[in-house]
Amino acid sequence: MNFRVNWDAMGVAASLACAIHCAILPLLLTSLPVLGINIIENEAFEYFMILVAFGIGVYSLRHGYKKHHHSALPIIIFAIGITGLIAKQIWHQYQLWILPVAVLMIVTAHLMNFRACRVHNHAHEDDCDH
Template sequence: MKIKNPTYDIIALSSSLICAIHCAAVPIVLSFSSLASLHFLHHPLIEWSFIAIGVVFVFVSLWPSYKKAHYKLKPLLIAGCGFGLIALGRLDLNELWEVANTVTGALMVSVAHYVNWKLLRATGNHTNCKS
């Protein structure tokens, strides 16, 4: 089975960046009264969906790359720290706490996929990672 890690990393990096933008922009957008009808964007289902997609991409991209290609823990550690910050943001102590931790965590997950992509390119396994 061939796994196209660079494609997964690019999709995962993009989805993590979208998550960070979503988490940073929603409080600002919702503060405008004319846009208050967009409150569904702050729904927990949407937020947990972003988190679930991120976890899926860790198992689809980062883990196989580590096990079969570059053997470097750095992307997994960065992603783990990112998800840790996202989890801290879920404590919902206040709005700033949630936004700061979630955005920083999502950016760290994006960086993890970028680092993974760079490691795959450096090892020459940037096209496919065979199982």
């Protein structure tokens, strides 16, 4: 059995999970503070999610760049997105404006990387599923 992980798909999923956590979770889980549980404004959890998105993104984009397409554009877009995630931690009052743009940039970078891998490797379709 040959199992390969699609890191771009995982990066998109992590970015979307972060967006869901930051945007939808507060609406659905407003009762958690009553129970003494607070993951909505938990700074450690926020930075952990950013670290996960960063780790998956660096691995995936580095692989795509080095082995497949050699395009820096997905890396640049990803860097802007990660910078946005950090910026929303610093400037909380603007996080509802910064977060959607940051997540969109990260998802776009992964999709660009995925497509570029596919376009530049017709003979090796499974290569991008690292």
